[in-house]
Every structure is written in C-alpha cells, then in structure tokens.
Amino acid sequence: MRCCAHIINLIVKEGLKEIDESVLRIRSAVKYVRSSPSRASRFQKCVELEKIQYKGLPCMDVETRWNSTYQMLEVALKHRKAFELLALKDNAYIGEMNGGKGKGVPSDSDWEYAESIVPFLRLFSDATIRVSGTLYVTSDMYMKEVFAIGRFIRHSCDSVDFSTMSMAERMRVKYEKYWGNPDSVNMLLLIAIVLNPMQKIEYVNYFLDYFFGEEKGGELKSKLSKCIKLLYQQYQSSEEASEADTQDVQANNINTDLHGMGFFLQATGRRTNTRSELDRYLQEECEPYSHKFDILNWWKVNSTRFPILGNMAREVLAIPVSTVASESAFSTGGRVLDLYRSSLTPRMVEALVCTGDWLKEDLFSALDDDGEVLQQVDQDIFSSNDGACSMAASIDNLDDD
Structure with missing residues (x-):
C-alpha cells in the first residue's frame, strides 16, 4: 500500500x-x-x-x-x-x-x-x-x-x-x-476501522456509499463483510486448534477437569456460546466518540471478552500507514530550515543541501575501491542527520508514480 x-x-x-x-x-x-x-x-x-x-x-x-x-x-x-x-x-x-x-x-x-x-x-x-x-x-x-x-x-x-x-x-x-x-481499495484498512469500537462497520458503509455511490459502494460493502468474516474464521480456526489441544489434555486428566466440562465439550462438539465474537462485537453499541480515545487500551481491557478479535486487532492495527516522519513528508528543507535558522533564503537552503550532497558524493568516490569500507561509511552517513536530509531530498524528487 x-x-x-x-x-x-x-x-x-x-x-x-x-x-x-x-x-x-x-x-x-x-x-x-x-x-x-x-x-x-x-x-x-x-x-x-x-x-x-x-x-x-x-x-x-x-x-x-x-x-x-x-x-x-x-x-x-x-x-x-x-x-x-x-x-x-x-x-x-x-x-x-x-x-x-x-x-x-x-x-x-x-x-x-x-x-x-x-x-x-x-x-x-x-x-x-x-x-x-x-x-x-x-x-x-x-x-x-x-x-x-x-x-x-x-x-x-x-x-x-x-x-x-x-x-x-x-x-x-x-x-x-x-x-x-x-477496485484498488485495501480491504484490510477498512477492517482496521471496523475494529475501532467508536466507528465499527456502519461508519465504513456510510462513507463507501458517499464516495463511490450505491452500486460501487454496495459491492465494496459486500466485499468488506465477506473479507472480515473470512479473516475472523482464519483466526478462529487457529484459536480452536489451540483450545482443542488444551481440552484434550484436560479431558484425559481428571485432576484438572473435575466436573468433566472439557470431556463433555470434546464428546459433543458443542460450544458454550453459539453467537460468534464478531457478531457480538458488531451488535454492541459504539463507544462515545472522543479525540483522546485509546483504542489499544480498549482492546487490552476487552480482549478477555473478545479473545479472537483481540488477536486480530493486535496485528491489524499495527500495520504502518506511513513510511516517513512528518518533516520528511514535507521535504528535506525542514531539517535545514529549523526554528533557529528560519531567516535563511531559499537560495542559501539550496546551497546547504547541495553542498552536503556533493561532500557525500566525493567521499563515496574516494572509497569506491574498498567495498567493505564503503558499506560501513554508507551505514554511518545514513544514520546521521545529513544522511536523513539526502534521503528526504530523494523522496521529494520522486515522480508522482
């Protein structure tokens, strides 16, 4: 993405x-x-x-x-x-x-x-x-x-x-x-919103209709519902396999299964709750909207009620949505023209950035024959602020595509 x-x-x-x-x-x-x-x-x-x-x-x-x-x-x-x-x-x-x-x-x-x-x-x-x-x-x-x-x-x-x-x-x-x-909407990013207890699926469905119309929006809503159920089933099967192993041990150990509950569930194939976690989560009222809402803390507290969804949230919500820090997103100028040097002219900023680039290029040229030293210098430079500036400058010059 x-x-x-x-x-x-x-x-x-x-x-x-x-x-x-x-x-x-x-x-x-x-x-x-x-x-x-x-x-x-x-x-x-x-x-x-x-x-x-x-x-x-x-x-x-x-x-x-x-x-x-x-x-x-x-x-x-x-x-x-x-x-x-x-x-x-x-x-x-x-x-x-x-x-x-x-x-x-x-x-x-x-x-x-x-x-x-x-x-x-x-x-x-x-x-x-x-x-x-x-x-x-x-x-x-x-x-x-x-x-x-x-x-x-x-x-x-x-x-x-x-x-x-x-x-x-x-x-x-x-x-x-x-x-x-x-057709290029990433379903996993929409599922991430569904896993936010303040919005859930109604919020996503509304904006899919708003931006893509009833026909395309309806297709996306259907696709989203199908994808989140498939993802849930995948996590559920993994969880059930782990539970089955635990129940096998309990069913064969009278000391840990005194009342025979594990033996009963294994023999009958019955579950204690017929409604899935996903259905229960979606049918609950949304949490009150707040800018200070801590979604990770909410899932930490409620993972006991929704253990399968808790595992989903822990992995889906951790997907990085940006590859650069905010200053690099704007440009390398933010690393040169800081609050203490805010009077520099555009010409001087360009001179500083280009000079740093040229100095680095001369250093690479001088060490070009020694591959190991070159690799070490490369790591040292890109761990410094000057290296970050050059990398950000490269990002700025990328074509739209």
Missing part, C-alpha cells in the same frame, strides 16, 4: 501549483520585514502599537515545503494590522512593494483570500502530522483521514470563491488518482 503522508503531500502540491497573486503579495511583505534588523525593528514597533499578543515575527516560506506556506500565511494573518500600519508609516515599504518585482501592498481582498485557504491547508498539515507519528498511530487512521480529506475537497469544489474552487478541483484530480478507484 502507498505511504499515506506522501500521497497527501502530492495532493497539496498539485493544489498549490498555481499560487494566487494574493499569496505572492503577502510573501513579499513578509520578505521585506525579514530582510534586515532595522526593518524588523520598525515592524515590531507597529506590532506593539497594535497590541498584537502573538510574540513571533512573520516567517518566510520555502518553495519545496507546502506546509511552510501555510505557516507563513497563518502567522502573517495574526500580524495583519501591523502590516497595515507599516504601510502608513514606512514609505520605503510602499516603494519596494510597488516597484521592481513587487506585486504591491497586500489589500483587504488578499488578506481575505489568505483567511479562506489557511483552514484548507491546516487540514492537510494536521493530517500529515497525525499519520506520520511513531508512538501513537494505528492503521485505522489511514482510511479515516482519506475520508476526511475527500469530503473536505468535495465541499471546497462547491466554494463560491473561484481561487479556492480551482485549487480544490486540482486536488480532487490527484485524490481520485490514488484513492478514487473502488
């Missing part, structure tokens, strides 16, 4: 291919403020006069990191009044924004456009971070994020704002490419 975080990255990059001029004007305003200490000082005075509570300065974005554009717009919106005051007090700001390559001072419509797309980009940023965690993510998150993103894109395609609508339409094409084909 494809890496969830990487597909989200591709979808958003497709939507941001044609950046609106409003974003370019806001970017130019931020660049002006960050270009020198004196300008930053004048801007800080405007922030104080407007009594803006946010302490940080506007941050520049990096072209290879779409989430940095979202962060730039989010912080710039908090300083909107300061930028407007700067336009009244700083003639150099007006001159630079209107002259040369400047697109002009950000207008009210520019700020309104930024306000409209920031929630749009926040959804994708949060989704990437959620599926890229290493200590808390379970596989039921994958398709739930897919459903949430698909629903949001559909809603945005009907937006009255032309720029938002065109961005959503581009994203929808990319979304349909990876997640819009009902």
Whole structure:
C-alpha cells in the first residue's frame, strides 16, 4: 500500500501549483520585514502599537515545503494590522512593494483570500502530522483521514470563491488518482476501522456509499463483510486448534477437569456460546466518540471478552500507514530550515543541501575501491542527520508514480 503522508503531500502540491497573486503579495511583505534588523525593528514597533499578543515575527516560506506556506500565511494573518500600519508609516515599504518585482501592498481582498485557504491547508498539515507519528498511530487512521480529506475537497469544489474552487478541483484530480478507484481499495484498512469500537462497520458503509455511490459502494460493502468474516474464521480456526489441544489434555486428566466440562465439550462438539465474537462485537453499541480515545487500551481491557478479535486487532492495527516522519513528508528543507535558522533564503537552503550532497558524493568516490569500507561509511552517513536530509531530498524528487 502507498505511504499515506506522501500521497497527501502530492495532493497539496498539485493544489498549490498555481499560487494566487494574493499569496505572492503577502510573501513579499513578509520578505521585506525579514530582510534586515532595522526593518524588523520598525515592524515590531507597529506590532506593539497594535497590541498584537502573538510574540513571533512573520516567517518566510520555502518553495519545496507546502506546509511552510501555510505557516507563513497563518502567522502573517495574526500580524495583519501591523502590516497595515507599516504601510502608513514606512514609505520605503510602499516603494519596494510597488516597484521592481513587487506585486504591491497586500489589500483587504488578499488578506481575505489568505483567511479562506489557511483552514484548507491546516487540514492537510494536521493530517500529515497525525499519520506520520511513531508512538501513537494505528492503521485505522489511514482510511479515516482519506475520508476526511475527500469530503473536505468535495465541499471546497462547491466554494463560491473561484481561487479556492480551482485549487480544490486540482486536488480532487490527484485524490481520485490514488484513492478514487473502488477496485484498488485495501480491504484490510477498512477492517482496521471496523475494529475501532467508536466507528465499527456502519461508519465504513456510510462513507463507501458517499464516495463511490450505491452500486460501487454496495459491492465494496459486500466485499468488506465477506473479507472480515473470512479473516475472523482464519483466526478462529487457529484459536480452536489451540483450545482443542488444551481440552484434550484436560479431558484425559481428571485432576484438572473435575466436573468433566472439557470431556463433555470434546464428546459433543458443542460450544458454550453459539453467537460468534464478531457478531457480538458488531451488535454492541459504539463507544462515545472522543479525540483522546485509546483504542489499544480498549482492546487490552476487552480482549478477555473478545479473545479472537483481540488477536486480530493486535496485528491489524499495527500495520504502518506511513513510511516517513512528518518533516520528511514535507521535504528535506525542514531539517535545514529549523526554528533557529528560519531567516535563511531559499537560495542559501539550496546551497546547504547541495553542498552536503556533493561532500557525500566525493567521499563515496574516494572509497569506491574498498567495498567493505564503503558499506560501513554508507551505514554511518545514513544514520546521521545529513544522511536523513539526502534521503528526504530523494523522496521529494520522486515522480508522482
């Protein structure tokens, strides 16, 4: 299955291919403020006069990191009044924004456009971070994020704002490419949602109808029901084989089977409960929805009631849904342009990344004749941050397919 975080990255990059001029004007305003200490000082005075509570300065974005554009717009919106005051007090700001390559001072419509797309980009940023965690993510998150993103894109395609609508339409094409084909839906990822006691099968069935229609959705629902029963039977047969061995021992040992229950079950082939665990689990009421719900702890507590399903959940929920950490999903720039070096220009970031790449290439060339040493150096480099940067850069340059 494809890496969830990487597909989200591709979808958003497709939507941001044609950046609106409003974003370019806001970017130019931020660049002006960050270009020198004196300008930053004048801007800080405007922030104080407007009594803006946010302490940080506007941050520049990096072209290879779409989430940095979202962060730039989010912080710039908090300083909107300061930028407007700067336009009244700083003639150099007006001159630079209107002259040369400047697109002009950000207008009210520019700020309104930024306000409209920031929630749009926040959804994708949060989704990437959620599926890229290493200590808390379970596989039921994958398709739930897919459903949430698909629903949001559909809603945005009907937006009255032309720029938002065109961005959503581009994203929808990319979304349909990876997640819009009902024949390529991974059944095991849907089963993972069924094993979440807050959603179960009704939640999945609803969204299958919503995204694929009654005909295709009905086929998928039927396929899902069949697959989960087959998987359950597979685990059940394994469990019964283990129980049979135990009962054989108990039936032949009067000391451990005083009342003859094991002997009775073995002789008659009867089970103590005719309803399967799967039926009992699905017929129970769903747990109340909560963002803080601990699905693994729930199965730990309830595995005594559902031992077979507990074994299924332990293995199905452990499937990794992302192959990279969140920063690598956005780009290698996140490892170079950190919070302490956020004023680096895109040109300087490119120089740092390329120089690290070239230095590593020279090292490999020098050691090319010695295979064992080369292999050891390879392991050392890729265990370091520089190696991680190079690997992330390679991921960034991969083709969509």
